[in-house]
Amino acid sequence: MRRSTTIRAVAFATAATLAVSGCTGTEQQSSGGTDGRVAFLDYGDFGGGSNPQANYNPYLDATRLGATDYVFEQLVVYDKYACEAKPWLATEYAWKDPKTLIWTLREGVKWNDGKPFTADDVVFTYELLKQHKALDNTGIWRYLSAVQATDAKTVSMTFGEPGAAAFTLFGEIKIVPKHVWSLVDDPVTFTNPEKPVGTGPFTVKAFNPQQLTLGRNPDYWQADKVQVDELRFHKADGGGQVDQLKLSRGEYDHNGMFVPDIKKTFVDRDPEHNHYWYPPGGSISFYMNLTKAPFNDTAFRKALLTAFNRQEIADKAQLGYVTPASQTALVVPGQAAWLPSDIPNQGVMGFDLAEADAALTAAGYPKNGQGKRLGKDGRPIAFTFRTPGEWTDWVQAGKIIVGNLTDLGFDVRQEGPTPQTYEADRAAGNYDTLLGVHGGSCNMFRNFQEPLASDQSAPIGKKALSNFVRWTDPRTDQLIETLRTATEESAQKAAVADLTKVMVDEVPMIPLWYGAKWFQYRTARAVGWPSEDNPYAAPGDNLLIITNLKPATAAK
């Protein structure tokens, strides 16, 4: 393994050098689509491993091709940046009572084989996931108890308990046609290879393991908003050196991959057209094992809030692509609407070692004569900090974290196990401190329940589901329960506000930076991509993006 890492590093360095040292860009074809539309856009890789096979089963997340995002649609589409639900196959939804949700479906929607889309298809889809647990990726049937069609345009969902907390999950299930899928023997192994039938803006035009072409669906229910005739995907090396070279040559109109020094290798090569936007995803946090001293002391954890140089981590270890994270566990600025108003600076903590030092001393952890930080037992505090050794950016961040802690007089040893060992130890609670990822989704219940609910924890030595720090607090559980059952937005916001206060006041973990969502785009052929100035969608909200793109010439 070591050898191949070196090879990749060298290959990578070479490619980077090549990219910088002047390879001529390919000639751009001017857009020549029908009716002034963009003839085609090149979206780069289409997933499915090095030898992709036709697989348009929208529920097989690990192996389906990215094309399914454009063929199938859901009842509502979430703008995952601001977390707003946009009406899609459903025009409206309303809670009849906390356990009953009524959907009104859009009129005039057709499957791409010409058959009409009806409430039967929606009911069939949800029943399909009930019968086949392997397809229920988000676990919606933990909450649902029945889905029924009241008439051809109305679907009613009933829940065992008030269901608002899981709303983001069941609104975003890809709806499949009953007249096709009801004939399938085993939907779990169905690859839907020949002309997948969906309601979406594109259909599969051609596929081989090297190239996938999607064609515009002229009968799409909002066809006037789709200004692109064709989407092309090419097999590349999934963000490796070839992909980076092609990106820098301007061969992709859009891609989403990690690129070192994006400004030099991409933007500077065509500053007019080459752009990127890396909005924040989940929080990457300093996890302390709360079953061990001194981490079980709230005053101790609180004192560490200003101990980390988050800006330096973002700038140096993360190449300036990310921003420091808010202590509230919310993703700011996208989810700022959920913040309580009295939290300064959106909950992003500053860096002040002197303040941390004073707070630690006041909490009963003074430094001794040699500058060593002492525990309550009077002995120097020593612990380990881990990141997977292969994840170099995390290792770099770890060096800054350990440096900050060492400056405070702690005796910290950094370790770099394999990702497998790291994850197993984190789940079993066999660690002192390490990095963990949580939140970042549009489902506020999940954002807090997964890392903080006591039912997601487990005794040390047993695998915890997602509460790896082992935070057990009756009040937190109660707030999460309130959030789960609240149907009114004001009640949800109140519960979230109280949970952010738990994060700030009791510090179950210390968020440091946000994982970035990679998104590069070119405006040579199409404009209207989401960006920092116009964040109408997050990268990956493909239906929203494709219905907002316009030909580049028309914009000028």
Add this chain to the structure above:
Amino acid sequence: MAYFARRFAFFLATLWAAVTLNFLIPRLQPGDPAEAIVSRIGGKGQAVDPAQLEAVRTMLGAPGGNLFEQYVRYLGAVFSGDFGVSYSYFPYSVTHMIGEALPWTLVLVGVTQILSFVIGTLLGTWAAYRRNTRVDSVITLGSTFVGTLPFFWIALLLIYVFAITLRWFPERGGYGGGSSPGWNWLFISDAFQHSVLPGLALLITGPIGWIIGMRNNMVQSLGEDHARLAVARGLPERRIAITYGARIAILPNVTGFAIALGSILGGTVLVETVFNYPGMGRLLLESVSNKDFPLMQAIFLFTTIGVLIANFLADILYGFLDPRVRKAENS
């Protein structure tokens, strides 16, 4: 006859051991394929959704029964040619995935192996025939020098010069997106274009082992008594070199060649990775990194069986080529 029977029994015993180890080793590895799949979907900066993990576990299905029952079922499946469903290409079967990748490797690596062996043996013979002349120094020193260069460096250099700077050949892949696999001229010429650089990379480094081995063996055998006797008897130099030197010197290389052909099935991970070639090496690398146990097991099994069969055939061939071996075993 006893020699061949003994060889065959040995072959069967090794085959059983290989199949059994192949069953055990993946099961001793730490890590959960379902977790590997889910964390690959999200990427390392994203939180893992426990519900998705549950769905993927249901999709893959848990192996039932104790280790021994699993072993018996596995043996049955192996002999009926059923290798199960690939985890990383679910729901496609392992056999299907190998069927897609195998032709690429067989053609690219197979052709270059044979060419390497032929070129290497000829160059080695020539160097030994003209030993201690300028030809010998150029061939021996040249191949030693090229042999010290890392393979991936040569491959990257080829990509840089011919694909990126000159743009004569594509820099990656087995074929372009414009053609679809099949027996049509467009695809075949496209695939050929794509195979030039990886083939060249293999041909630059491939013959070196054969050159050195052949030259050294032949120089040695030309120094032996029977060759010197032939010189004393005034036989033509060329005839001595071919019939007395090369014929003996080629024997160890034949074994080596058989093993090399056997290991083709495992692909050449390095060359296929550097050139993104859709063959067995890439598939193997991918299955290992994704904890795709069924696929990994099948590729390892095929490689092992390939090497074993090649070894067995080499043993048999050796028995014919070199009577001394047969005799030694019989006495």
